[in-house]
Amino acid sequence: MNQSLIIGQYVPGESIVHKIDPRLKLIIIFIFVFAVFMANNLWSYVLLYFFVFTSVALSRIPVSYILKGLKPVWWIIIITFMFHLFFNSGGNVLVSFLGINVYEQGVYQGASIATRFFLLIVLATLLTLSTTPIAVTDAIEALLKPLKKVRFPVHEVALMMSISLRFIPTFMQEMDKISKAQAARGLDYTKGKLKDRFKALLPLLIPLLISSFKRAEDLALAMEARGYQGEEGRTKLRQLSFGKMDYIVIMSLIAFLVSFYMIRV
Amino acid sequence: MIQFDQVSYQYKSNSPYVLNDVNLSIDEGEWVSILGQNGSGKSTAAKLLNGLLRPVEGRVIIDDTEITDDTVYQVRRHVGMVFQNPENQFVGTTVLDDVAFGLENIGVPREEMIKRIDESLKQVDMLEYKNHEPTKLSGGQKQRIAIASVLAMRPEIIVFDEATSMLDPIGKKEIIETMRYLHEQYNLTIITITHDLNEAAYSDRVITLHNGSIWFQGTPRHLFQYGEKLEEVGLEPTLITKVYHSLKRESFAVKEEPLHFKELVDELWTLYLKT
Numbered sequence: 001m002n003q004s005l006i007i008g009q010y011v012p013g014e015s016i017v018h019k020i021d022p023r024l025k026l027i028i029i030f031i032f033v034f035a036v037f038m039a040n041n042l043w044s045y046v047l048l049y050f051f052v053f054t055s056v057a058l059s060r061i062p063v064s065y066i067l068k069g070l071k072p073v074w075w076i077i078i079i080t081f082m083f084h085l086f087f088n089s090g091g092n093v094l095v096s097f098l099g100i101n102v103y104e105q106g107v108y109q110g111a112s113i114a115t116r117f118f119l120l121i122v123l124a125t126l127l128t129l130s131t132t133p134i135a136v137t138d139a140i141e142a143l144l145k146p147l148k149k150v151r152f153p154v155h156e157v158a159l160m161m162s163i164s165l166r167f168i169p170t171f172m173q174e175m176d177k178i179s180k181a182q183a184a185r186g187l188d189y190t191k192g193k194l195k196d197r198f199k200a201l202l203p204l205l206i207p208l209l210i211s212s213f214k215r216a217e218d219l220a221l222a223m224e225a226r227g228y229q230g231e232e233g234r235t236k237l238r239q240l241s242f243g244k245m246d247y248i249v250i251m252s253l254i255a256f257l258v259s260f261y262m263i264r265v
Numbered sequence: 266m267i268q269f270d271q272v273s274y275q276y277k278s279n280s281p282y283v284l285n286d287v288n289l290s291i292d293e294g295e296w297v298s299i300l301g302q303n304g305s306g307k308s309t310a311a312k313l314l315n316g317l318l319r320p321v322e323g324r325v326i327i328d329d330t331e332i333t334d335d336t337v338y339q340v341r342r343h344v345g346m347v348f349q350n351p352e353n354q355f356v357g358t359t360v361l362d363d364v365a366f367g368l369e370n371i372g373v374p375r376e377e378m379i380k381r382i383d384e385s386l387k388q389v390d391m392l393e394y395k396n397h398e399p400t401k402l403s404g405g406q407k408q409r410i411a412i413a414s415v416l417a418m419r420p421e422i423i424v425f426d427e428a429t430s431m432l433d434p435i436g437k438k439e440i441i442e443t444m445r446y447l448h449e450q451y452n453l454t455i456i457t458i459t460h461d462l463n464e465a466a467y468s469d470r471v472i473t474l475h476n477g478s479i480w481f482q483g484t485p486r487h488l489f490q491y492g493e494k495l496e497e498v499g500l501e502p503t504l505i506t507k508v509y510h511s512l513k514r515e516s517f518a519v520k521e522e523p524l525h526f527k528e529l530v531d532e533l534w535t536l537y538l539k540t
Contacts, residue, residue: 082434134358166358218353225315225346226356226367226414229338233372237365237379 017059022139069125084110272323301497347413351407405436
């Protein structure tokens with residue numbers, strides 16, 4: 001149940017969005033971040049909305065999943081919108097009630113900031129829903145490869161990421177076990193002052209930490225026994241390659257960017 | 266195939282010897298159990314077999330090659346190892362990735378890798394779980410994946426370092442069945458490190474370690490004849506052995522030391538017919 005939070009985000013599917021190369025997906029998101037902040041008139045926003053909603057539609061992932069991803073950030077979006085609405089005082093007064101003036105600029109700024117947040121988060125959620133964590137790791141490894149020239153340990157970082165992903169559910173289960181074991185010994189971390197609650201967490205975290213060291217040792221031994229000796233002479237099972245679909249996506253991306261640039265003022 | 270030449274080992278220079286002047290040799294295609302209680306040196310012996318530990322004195326020779334810094338990676342291709350904790354030796358995020366890990370390490374080309382992964386998963390009967398995540402597998406299944414990972418590297422020797430001790434009875438049985446299958450079908454040299462005499466009963470030869478030295482070497486049947494004396498070296502005689510020895514004490518005319526349950530049952534009904 002807990003696991004679905006992190007690992008189980010991925011919704012298996014066969015759509016274009018699922019199938020395109022994860023490297024391309026990361027690049028698209030990267031470009032999109034810039035695009036979102038460069039939009040400066042109504043039509044450019046409309047185009048961005050169009051882009052995001054088309055992606056969502058193409059993924060065939062139920063909208064409810066995406067709304068779930070938005071849940072923790074709804075408040076931030078609304079609060080920033082409100083903030084701009086009430087405190088920005090540029091342009092003409094639009095409405096005035098109970099002594100508070102709402103200005104033109106306020107509405108416009110609020111709406112555009114909220115839109116930026118909203119679009120970015122929807123797209124990021126779409127990425128995690130349509131891509132397995134391991135594919136994201138592979139993509140990051142591939143995209144970081146140029147950094148190897150400046151001695152950045154790309155392979156090691158990628159391996160660390162994938163091992164972390166692998167052990168998250170294991171530690172969740174372990175945490176569950178430890179908290180039950182400590183509860184059986186009378187530990188209660190749901191009551192009392194905040195300070196006491198934090199103190200009560202220690203008997204959970206320390207056993208978890210100790211066992212994680214034991215696991216790390218075992219894992220290192222197992223990896224060594226299977227002939228791990230760093231990156232040298234290593235081949236890879238997972239290989240990323242661009243297909244026809246990816247080129248189509250790239251073409252449409254270019255078309256999108258060009259029209260976005262034209263529409264902007 | 267495997268030779269320990271006067272091997273001694275201690276973890277720190279001032280701590281007692283865990284293995285003391287041990288000589289042993291294991292032939293190709295043999296199934297040998299190394300038995301002993303905790304601290305008898307059996308796990309140390311296992312780790313010496315593929316260079317995870319290096320002897321303080323003496324030599325470990327695999328296939329006429331002594332394990333040294335230069336040969337250790339070569340040797341590890343021939344000696345696969347399955348460890349005790351199924352969870353902690355699962356490196357990949359899925360079954361597929363885990364089996365691939367060892368192959369990636371030794372630089373197997375991708376097409377060959379794909380072929381070998383399917384092959385080895387088939388050998389342990391886990392092919393249908395290829396894309397599963399480790400959390401969705403039982404302990405016994407994870408252990409079978411660990412075996413598949415080792416098999417994919419095509420070793421001649423597989424060492425099982427207490428590989429069944431954390432499993433439930435069903436998992437245990439599955440792993441022992443897999444060992445037997447590999448031993449019979451592929452003539453692999455199998456070394457099981459264990460304190461479970463039921464598991465040792467399947468092997469061709471048993472080496473019992475006690476306080477870092479060899480206490481007994483011979484067939485399991487021979488070892489079981491020690492009966493309750495086995496407890497002196499920290500081993501628990503199997504139920505079969507216990508029943509047999511109490512019959513013998515009551516001076517019933519029982520023939521041969523039974524190894525497996527069926528043999529004891531045969532022994533019992535013939536006895537019943539005679540009386």
